[in-house]
Amino acid sequence: MPTALTLNLAPVTLNAPDDKPLLWALREDANLVGTKFGCGIAACGACTVQVDGVAMRSCSVPLSFVAGKQVTTIEGITAIGPNAVQKAWIEHQVPQCGYCQSGFIMATTALLEKTPDPTDADIDAAITNLCRCGTYPAMRLAIKKAAQLKKAGG
Amino acid sequence: MAKFVKTKRAFLIGTGIVGGALVLGTTLAWRRVANAQNFKPPVKDGETAFNAWLKIMPDSTVVVQVPRQDMGQGIYTTLAMLVAEELDADWGKVRAEQSQINPVYGNIVALGDSAPPPMKSAMLAMARVIGLQLTGGSTSVRDGWEPMRTAAASARAMLLGAAAAKWNVPVTELTIEKSIVKHAASGKSAPFGEFAQAAATLTPPSSVTVKAPKDWKLLGTSPARLDVVEKTLGKAQFGIDVRLDGMLYATVKHIPYVSGHLQEVRWKNGTPPRDALHLARGDNWLAVVATSYWSAKKALDEAELVGGGDTGTVLSSEQLAAQYNEVLDGKNDGVLDAGVAHLKPLRRTFGEHGNAEKAIASATTAQRIDAAYSVPFQAHAPMEPMNCTVRIAGEGKDGKVDVWVGNQAPTVLQWLAAGNVGVPSENVTIHTPYLGGGFGRRVDLEVIRQALACAKLTGGKPVQLIWSREEDIAHDAYRPAISARMSAALDDKGGLLAWHHRMVGPSVSKSVFARMNPLAAGDFPPDVTNAEGAAHLPYALAHFKCDHAQVDLPVPLGFWRSVGNSYNAFFVETFIDEIAVALKKDPYLFRLELLKDQPRFARVVDAAASAAGWSSALPKGWGRGIALAESFKSIVCQVVDVEVVGKDIKVRRVVSAVDCGTALHPVNVKAQISSAAIYGITAALKSQITLKDGQVQQRNFDTFPLLKMAECPQFETVIVNSGAALGGIGEVGVPPIAPALGNAIFAATGKRLRGLPFVL
Known part of the structure; x- marks a missing residue:
């Protein structure tokens, strides 16, 4: 059954089964491959997108769940950005292999919307994605820098 | 020509x-x-x-x-x-x-x-x-x-x-x-x-x-x-991101065992679901081709794969450890029972000077130190699951094959695809995008063979084969489990006189080459990775010997970030620490003493100890440990501060000093050292691969957890530019981290942990 939603600010209809995970609908049906498959069980966060502004792990969200909702992917952020998080990421040269980074950027973007000035504890609690390259040290600095940039209007 | x-x-x-x-x-x-x-x-x-x-x-x-x-x-x-x-x-x-x-x-x-x-x-x-x-x-x-x-x-x-x-x-x-x-x-x-x-x-x-x-x-x-901007904008292309006109998707399932053959496929409803457009079958796997990964996965979930073999179906980690001990005891030089290892252990000496065995045998009980260590199998678990996309057009000498895959050896892939499809190798194009992590995982060719098999069925339509994470964890080519026994003799003045390192395990290189080409699988030349980081030590030792007993296991093995160094540094640097403790010497100063003729090493140890404030006080419940390792021509010393709360081990700070000759891109050198240390901390504290009845017991990041942001220590890295010949940097931060952490846990608790992952 076709599912109508707003994807990166544009209305779209995706022709895919209702129970198809949003991740695969994005990658296969909407041809948006910036959202990554990492584990399929919502454990790694590589597939993080925003649904009505809330960070969600798209591998474990059925397409039917986002009917009529606003879905934002890394492509949507980039199209109007780069946003403060991405600027800070570039400044701190965060990515290594880069595969998990879209998910971290989406999760951080959502965190800063709710918590503009996150403490280390806020970061630890909210950013539970996995990075096998271990970019966490640079990432923590970048998250704090992104908070500054965002407050300054970046 | x-x-x-x-x-x-x-x-x-x-x-x-x-x-x-x-x-x-x-x-x-x-x-x-x-x-x-x-x-x-x-x-x-x-x-x-x-x-x-x-x-x-x-x-x-x-x-x-x-x-x-x-x-x-x-x-x-x-x-x-x-x-x-x-x-x-x-x-x-x-x-x-x-x-x-x-x-x-x-x-x-x-x-x-x-x-x-x-x-x-x-x-x-x-x-x-x-x-x-x-x-x-x-x-x-x-x-x-x-x-x-x-x-x-x-x-x-x-x-x-x-x-x-x-x-x-x-x-x-x-x-x-x-x-x-x-x-x-x-x-x-x-x-x-x-x-x-x-x-x-x-x-x-x-x-x-x-x-x-x-x-x-x-x-x-x-x-x-050069890659940071596109990776930050979500525009970097990985193998899994390839999109081609008319492309189909496939996924694969292996028999539940680490070895053996697929004998029968039982479908839930007797026949494959309609979504399964094509089925490809290999020696121990089945792949489904469909119009989507999701539908291929759902179809394959309905298949039960029946198969196995004599050896792989009985192997357990406990049994393997027992067999290893028998080999280390010098027993069982015939055919090992229960099919764990089929061959007589191949015993080789990888390094020797003086007469360590004699010196140790003649030491008094008070002058002798012995310890046994072990490490488990480890999975690579790069964040991008294994995948490969293949398009085959035409056949024979006019056939063309395109392969898109994150890989670590494109030349070998070209040979493989040409031979597999039957086209000249110049007609094979290998497209290598960014790799979503490698760590040695993407040397393996199995996913490429499977994707080629699928693409042969689709009448020229390209196929993207993706492994689920469960298949990746349960069917990796693993860093092997290894057991070691270390013996040392002290001299009459309380100095270290003799060192004997004995270990047992399989050859990673032999397993890798056997899977590339069975003709290439031999016991000669000796696999130098078995003893890398153990065969030659920087420390002054009058008598030294490093022995390895090589056994064949029915488990696929692979090069895992720093390979033999990943376990040998754990054995060597934990044992050095134990000797320092036995001699009532400071572990840092004891290493310096043994490095008096090795100024390059001593400088790195000094740099790490000094940056870490080696003698500075720590809060109650904390401990500090040090370890040194040379790998890939670079020298790394790490000092770890750990906090132990009950059974909870929290790594608080890692200070590294690295001499890779000359740091060509210092920021990246530091990033690689912390990256490798985090990889090593995950293996030292969080994850392992265990076998039971021939099956890997871990399946995904719930049972094979990785270190998270909240658990990540502070990092400081000091670069020592000695100007010596260049060394490598991508792996060299792994070897010393486990022993430095274990030595810190000992300093905090008085408990010596001799197996990974550490459990109090």
Whole structure:
């Protein structure tokens, strides 16, 4: 059954089964491959997108769940950005292999919307994605820098 | 063809006189460059190719040909820096492009490193002939160091020659600054791209000199990585992101056991679901091709794979540990029971001086120290699941095969695809995008064989095969489980007299090569990775011996970030710590004592201890540990501060000192050291692979957890630029982290943990 939603600010209809995970609908049906498959069980966060502004792990969200909702992917952020998080990421040269980074950027973007000035504890609690390259040290600095940039209007 | 044969002969003659002298090194590099002058990469958009290594565009953009794969280690950037430095190019106008497959790009150093010392020169000669492109062994910069800089210096001379001819000025009066050719006397200046076409028609110089380190402008600084922007914007393409017209998707399931054969497929409803367009079957796997990964996965979930074998179906980690102990006891040199290991252990001595066995046997009980250690199997678990996309068009000599896959050895893939499909290898194109992590995982060819099998069924439609994470964790080619026994004897003055390292485990190289080509699986030459980090130690030891008992296991094995060093450093550096404790000596000062004739090592240990404030006080419940390891020609010392709360081990701080000769991109060197340490901390504290009844018990990140942001310690890394020959950097931060952490736990708790992962 076709599912109508707003994807990166544009209305779209995706022709895919209702129970198809949003991740695969994005990658296969909407041809948006910036959202990554990492584990399929919502454990790694590589597939993080925003649904009505809330960070969600798209591998474990059925397409039917986002009917009529606003879905934002890394492509949507980039199209109007780069946003403060991405600027800070570039400044701190965060990515290594880069595969998990879209998910971290989406999760951080959502965190800063709710918590503009996150403490280390806020970061630890909210950013539970996995990075096998271990970019966490640079990432923590970048998250704090992104908070500054965002407050300054970046 | 005649030309190629001649070139090969030239290389063979060249290697016959390997003597290690600097001039000769340049000569060998020059031979690679001379060969590289004859191979020009394909050009587009007005590019001019100078040689195999670089192209220049009319707008002066330098397009560096990179034959190594970027899996996060930043190699596109560092190799491009080698070229940009010699060209004095503007870093903002440098790009890296994955090169084609050609013997000129072979990784000579990697193959040389793989050979035991007596066979090294023969292996180097062979490496030059085969020209195998592979990324591993932390060799990329060491291998590219001479040919890439020399190729760029040659192009620079040609650019200046063309400018001198056009301006009618002496070439010696020309300089280049940020891609601009300048003639100070006349005030003339122009971007070097303007001279590229004319320059490329000139005869390459017969010799060039590369810059001395004091003249470097780029190397030793940390310019922006070439891949960071696209990776941050979500635009970087990984293998799994390939999208082709009419592409189908596939996924695979293996039999539940680590070895054995697929005997029967039982479908839930008797027949495959309609969504399964095609089924491909291999020795121990079944793949479903469908219009979507999701529907392929759902279809495959309905299949039960029945199969196994005598050996793989009974193996458990406990039983293996018991068998290992029997081998270490010197028993069971016949056929081992329960099919755990089929062959008589192959016992080899990888390093020896003095007579360690005699010295230890004659030591008194009070003078003798013994300890037993073990490490489990480990999975690589790169974040990008295994995947491969294949398109087959036509067949026979007219057939064409395109393969898109994140891989660490494109030359081997080309051979494999050509042989597998039955087309000439020049008709096979390997497209290598960014790798979503490698760590040795993407040397394995199984996913490529499976994707080829699927693509043969689709009448020319491309197929993207993706493994689920469950298949990746349960069917990896693992870092092996290893057990070791260490013995030491002290002298009458309380000094360390003798050292005997004995261990048992399989050969990773043998397993890797057997899966590439069964004919290549042998016990000769000895697998140097078995004992790397154990066969030669920097410490002063009057009597030393390192023995290895090699057994064959029915478990696929693979090169796992730092390979043998990953476990040998744990054995060696924990044991050194135990000896220091037995002698009531400070572990840092004890190491320095044993390094009195090794100033390069001592300097690294001092740098780490000093940066960490070795003697500074720690809060109650905390402990501090130190460990040192040389791997891939680099030396790393790490000091770890740990906090232990009940059974909870919290790594608080990791201070590293690294001497990789010269840090060419210091920011990336530091990033790689912390990256590798985090990889090692995950293996030391969080995850392991265990076997029960022939099955891997872990399936996904719930049962194979990785270190998270909240658990990540603080990192500080000190770079010691000794100016020694270059070492690797992508793996060298792994080996010392587990022993440094274990030694810190001992300092905090008084408990000596001798197996990984650490559990209090």
